[in-house]
Structure formats: structure tokens, C-alpha cells
Amino acid sequence: MASNVQESMTNQEVVDKNKEYSLFSWSAQASVNPIPVSTAKGIHFWDMEGKRYMDFSSQLMNVNVGHGHPKIIEAIQKQAEELQFVFPGMASKVRGEAAEMLASITPAGLKKSFFSLGGAEAVENAMKMARLYTGRQKVITRYRSFHGAGFGSMSAGGDPRRLANEPGVPWIVRIQDPYSYRSPIYRHCTPEQGDMILVDLLEETIEMEGPNNVAAVLLEGYNGSSGLIAPSTAKYWHRVRELCDRYGIVLIVDEVMSGFGRTGKWFGIDNYGISPDIMAMAKGLTCGYVPMGATIVNEKIGKHFDNNQLWCGLTYSSYPIGCAAALACMKVYQEENLIENAAKMGKVLEAGLRKLQEKHVCVGDVRGIGLFWLMELVKNRETKEPMNGFNKPVSEPMAKVAARLKELGMSTFVRWDWVFAVPPLCITEEQLNEGLAIMDDALSLADPYCS
Ligand SMILES: Cc1ncc(COP(=O)(O)O)c(C=O)c1O
Incomplete structure (x- = not known):
């Protein structure tokens, strides 16, 4: 069905x-083959010639409320008419309201927000604040992580995209990941035991780096584009929290991708029952209606900056239109029970993906939470030989799967061995089943590559 098709081009x-x-981002330009999008509504978008796609990645895992939501569009229009901009040194009604609401939905203890324009800025300001607050330099992060494409945030992430930016900032130290499906750490123990070894190694890393040099530990609340690699037990997070407290280290949680209902709770970290000292947010904060990021700090860090200069600033920090969009989005999540729907539909999605795993020999692992899932494809389930391989060019079977998904009208991320399923939180059971049927068809093209 075509919707508002622009006939002109x-x-x-x-x-x-x-x-x-x-x-175009992250590409050799000649190889880019983008879908030209004319319009979008709910979980769908349409190309210029009326072909409809299901948006099974919520664009860049950010359009959590779905496309074209009238309440958010109206809030932006109203704010633009009333007050489109004041510089960040001025106050506005909507800035206070958005920040107050953020304090009310984020984990206990978090209070004051510094607004920016996206995830990288939110993370960079978080690291800056932790360094200013502690007077220490180093930040410990994970290898399999992504924190943005600024110079500091790019170095903070371990994603191989950083390699083109090496050596990057010198004060990042990386640790291993709770990748129970593949990491050698888990080869001879249970997932829970592996998680505990990793926290022991984190403590050893802190000791080796000198605790008085470590400003922060920075982790995604629920790991995203690096493969949805999360610990299997909440104890991991509780012990990380305890280590940070013991060594006077600031715990920064990056909720840029896992925040705003994606995991079936407001934030990824809410699944583990701890509070960070600083949290970075973006994406689902305004769902792409306008750009916005936020770095929220706890009361103690907030108070530190009462009498110590906050060396952070951006022309567009706290701009009223962004604040209005954030406020409207947060209200939509609440009024339309989108987070509850993510938890409920997440169960349907998980069950569907596990059925696909039973049916298709190419599906080695299925993992995720809420509406944040992926399938990891392998050539052999026993040996776990990857279908594509980490950081390798796209292999023939993965290219075939991606092309078939697109042909059948599904847009989602296919990266290395992974096929992501991360739809908007407003999705229905019927729409999920439609998407799963498309994935079922596409996976058939990878099965013949299995031994
Ligand atoms: C966890 C995480 N942090 C930070 C970022 C960077 O956000 P942005 O692209 O808005 O700068 C991303 C982007 O995907 C992300 O997934």
C-alpha cells in the first residue's frame, strides 16, 4: 500500500x-545502496515508488515510539511557535519540565541533566564530568561496545570502527565482555561463573591501572550494536557497583540505545536493580523527531558542580524544541503504555525467534531482552563456526539474507553474523508475526551454507 507517495522523483x-x-556514514561511498524513503508511519516506511517496509530496527534503534506520532509533532510545532531558541545560559519553562521528568523516570538518585544533541555528546560529557569530579583520568570500558563517533567517545567504544581513529584518546582502558556464547573465559565454566571471573578481572585491571587514576567505569546499560552481549546474572552489575564504590570510581551507564523502553523497562540497567552515578541518554529520548542527548548525574556529583566550574557547553544545549520533543516522547511512553507493550511483545518476539532457531540450522544463538533481539548465524552449531566472522567483509550467505529481507519489505540491521530484530515499541503481535515470517523465509537462504 502506498502512503503519501511523492510522485515527483x-x-x-x-x-x-x-x-x-x-x-554516507561508515562506508566506501561507491558501495552504498540506500533505500530512498518518502514517508513513514508507525512501524512502516515507504520508498519513493510506494514500496512499504517494516522498520524492524526502529531506524538506528531510536524511533522507539514509531514514526509520525501526532502528539510529538504537535509539541514541536507548538514550541517552535512559542520559543524556538534561547542560548543555554538562559532558562526556559520546557527545559525545567523535561529535566524534572527525566529525574523522575531514571534510576534512584539521578537528578540533574545536562542536555546535548546526541549519544556521542552525552557520553563525552559524562566522561568529562567524571574526570572533573574525581580529578582522575582513566576510563575503563568494554571491547565489545559502542559509545559514539566523537574523538573521546570513539576511543571509549571498543567497536572496530575505532581502529581508523587510533590511537585515540590515551586514557581509555578496555576489559573483556560477558560473551558467554563465544568468549574463551566461559569455555570451561557456567555463564554465571564466567560473569564473576570478568568482575574479578575488572578489579585486577583497576589495581593494575592504579585505583587513584581511574575516574570511571563506562558500560552500556544493555549492550547494543556490538552484539547484545550482556551478563547472565544481575550479580555482575551489583559487583561492578560495589567495586566502583570501594575504589571511589564513578559508574557511568550508557543508555543511548538501551534506554526508553527498549528492554521492557525504562532503562536497560533497571533490569539489574542498581543505580549508576551518571547516565548518558539520546535516541529514544526524542526518537529522531529532533536531535537530543542528555547526561544525568546523581545529587552528589550535581552538588560538586555548585562550587566547581562545569567545563561543558554547547550552543544547542537545552534548546527548547529539543526539550519539548523529549517531554512529549516521555509522555507518549507513559500514556500509551509502550514500555509495558515492549515487555509483552518481547515475549512474543523471543518465542518466535526461538522457533526460527529450532527450524533453521544456521541460527546458532538467539539473545536479547524486551524488543531488543538478534540471531547469531553459524555454519555449524557444534563448532560455532561463524557465518560471517567478526569485522569481516560481508559474506555471501549474509548478503543473501540481507537482500531477501529487503526484497520482502523488511528493513533491519544485518551486521557480521547478526540479524537484529529491534522494532518500534508500538508493534502489535500480528505485525511481529508478519516480520518473523519474513525472517523465516530469508534464513532459508543461509541454511544451505551449514555443515
Ligand atoms: C550505546 C550507544 N552510545 C552512544 C551512541 C552514539 O550516539 P549518536 O550516534 O547519537 O552520537 C550509540 C549509537 O548507536 C550507542 O548505541
């Missing part, structure tokens, strides 16, 4: 002009 014309005059 063809798919090819739009793509050609985009490629002629603009640069």
Missing part, C-alpha cells in the same frame, strides 16, 4: 542526487 533519482552531493 523516482527511487533512482533520489539516490543519485544523495550520492552525488552527500556522504
Whole structure:
């Protein structure tokens, strides 16, 4: 079904002009083959010629409320008419309201927000604040993580995209990941035991780096684009919290991708029952209606900056239109019970993906939470030989799966060995089943590559 199709330009014309005059992220430009999008509504979008796609990645895992939500559009329009901009040194009604609501939905103890324009800025300001607060330098992060593409945030993430930016900032120290499906740490023990070894190793890393040099431990609340690699026990997080307290280290949790209902709770970390000292947010904060990020700090860190300069600033920090969009989004999550729906539909999605695993030999692992899932494809379930391989060019079977998904009208992320399923939180059971049927078809193309 076509919706608001713009007749004036063809798919090819739009793509050609985009490629002629603009640069696409993370790609050799000649290889880019974007879908030209004309309009979007709910969990769907349409290309210029009326082909409909299910948005099974919520774009960049950020359009959590779905596309074209009238309440958010109205809030932005109203704010633009009333007051479109004041510089961050001024106060506005909507800034206070958005920050107050954020304090009410984030884990206990978090109170004051510094607004920015996206995830990288939210993380960079979090690291800056932790360094200013502690007077220490180093930040410990995970290898399999992504924290943004600024110079500091890029170094903080262990994702191999950082390798083009090496050596990056010198004060990042990386630790191993709770990748129970593949990490050698888990080869001879249970997932729970492996988690505990990792925390022991974190403590050893702190000792080796000198506790008085470590400003922060920075972890995703629920790991995202690096493969949804999360510990299997809440004890991991409780022990990390305890270590940070013991050594006077600030615990920064990056909720840029896992926040705002994605995991079936407001924030990924809410699944583990601890509070960080600082939290970084973006994406689902405004769901792409306008750009916005936020770094929220606990009362103690907030008070530190009462009498110590906060060396952070951006022209667009706390801009009223962003604050209005954030406030409207947070209200939509609440009023439309989207977080409850994510938890409920997450169970349907998990069950469907596990059925696909039973049916298709190429599916080695299925993991995730809420509406945040992926399938990891293998050539052999016993040996776990990867279908593609970490940081390798796209293999033939993965290319076939991706092409088939697209052909059947599904847009989602296919990265290395992973096929992501991360739809908007407003999705229904019927729509999920439609998406699972498309995945079922596409996976058939990878099965023949298995031994
Ligand atoms: C966990 C996490 N942190 C930070 C970022 C960076 O956000 P942005 O692209 O808005 O700078 C991302 C982006 O995917 C992310 O997933």
C-alpha cells in the first residue's frame, strides 16, 4: 500500500542526487545502496515508488515510539511557535519540565541533566564530568561496545570502527565482555561463573591501572550494536557497583540505545536493580523527531558542580524544541503504555525467534531482552563456526539474507553474523508475526551454507 507517495522523483533519482552531493556514514561511498524513503508511519516506511517496509530496527534503534506520532509533532510545532531558541545560559519553562521528568523516570538518585544533541555528546560529557569530579583520568570500558563517533567517545567504544581513529584518546582502558556464547573465559565454566571471573578481572585491571587514576567505569546499560552481549546474572552489575564504590570510581551507564523502553523497562540497567552515578541518554529520548542527548548525574556529583566550574557547553544545549520533543516522547511512553507493550511483545518476539532457531540450522544463538533481539548465524552449531566472522567483509550467505529481507519489505540491521530484530515499541503481535515470517523465509537462504 502506498502512503503519501511523492510522485515527483523516482527511487533512482533520489539516490543519485544523495550520492552525488552527500556522504554516507561508515562506508566506501561507491558501495552504498540506500533505500530512498518518502514517508513513514508507525512501524512502516515507504520508498519513493510506494514500496512499504517494516522498520524492524526502529531506524538506528531510536524511533522507539514509531514514526509520525501526532502528539510529538504537535509539541514541536507548538514550541517552535512559542520559543524556538534561547542560548543555554538562559532558562526556559520546557527545559525545567523535561529535566524534572527525566529525574523522575531514571534510576534512584539521578537528578540533574545536562542536555546535548546526541549519544556521542552525552557520553563525552559524562566522561568529562567524571574526570572533573574525581580529578582522575582513566576510563575503563568494554571491547565489545559502542559509545559514539566523537574523538573521546570513539576511543571509549571498543567497536572496530575505532581502529581508523587510533590511537585515540590515551586514557581509555578496555576489559573483556560477558560473551558467554563465544568468549574463551566461559569455555570451561557456567555463564554465571564466567560473569564473576570478568568482575574479578575488572578489579585486577583497576589495581593494575592504579585505583587513584581511574575516574570511571563506562558500560552500556544493555549492550547494543556490538552484539547484545550482556551478563547472565544481575550479580555482575551489583559487583561492578560495589567495586566502583570501594575504589571511589564513578559508574557511568550508557543508555543511548538501551534506554526508553527498549528492554521492557525504562532503562536497560533497571533490569539489574542498581543505580549508576551518571547516565548518558539520546535516541529514544526524542526518537529522531529532533536531535537530543542528555547526561544525568546523581545529587552528589550535581552538588560538586555548585562550587566547581562545569567545563561543558554547547550552543544547542537545552534548546527548547529539543526539550519539548523529549517531554512529549516521555509522555507518549507513559500514556500509551509502550514500555509495558515492549515487555509483552518481547515475549512474543523471543518465542518466535526461538522457533526460527529450532527450524533453521544456521541460527546458532538467539539473545536479547524486551524488543531488543538478534540471531547469531553459524555454519555449524557444534563448532560455532561463524557465518560471517567478526569485522569481516560481508559474506555471501549474509548478503543473501540481507537482500531477501529487503526484497520482502523488511528493513533491519544485518551486521557480521547478526540479524537484529529491534522494532518500534508500538508493534502489535500480528505485525511481529508478519516480520518473523519474513525472517523465516530469508534464513532459508543461509541454511544451505551449514555443515
Ligand atoms: C550505546 C550507544 N552510545 C552512544 C551512541 C552514539 O550516539 P549518536 O550516534 O547519537 O552520537 C550509540 C549509537 O548507536 C550507542 O548505541
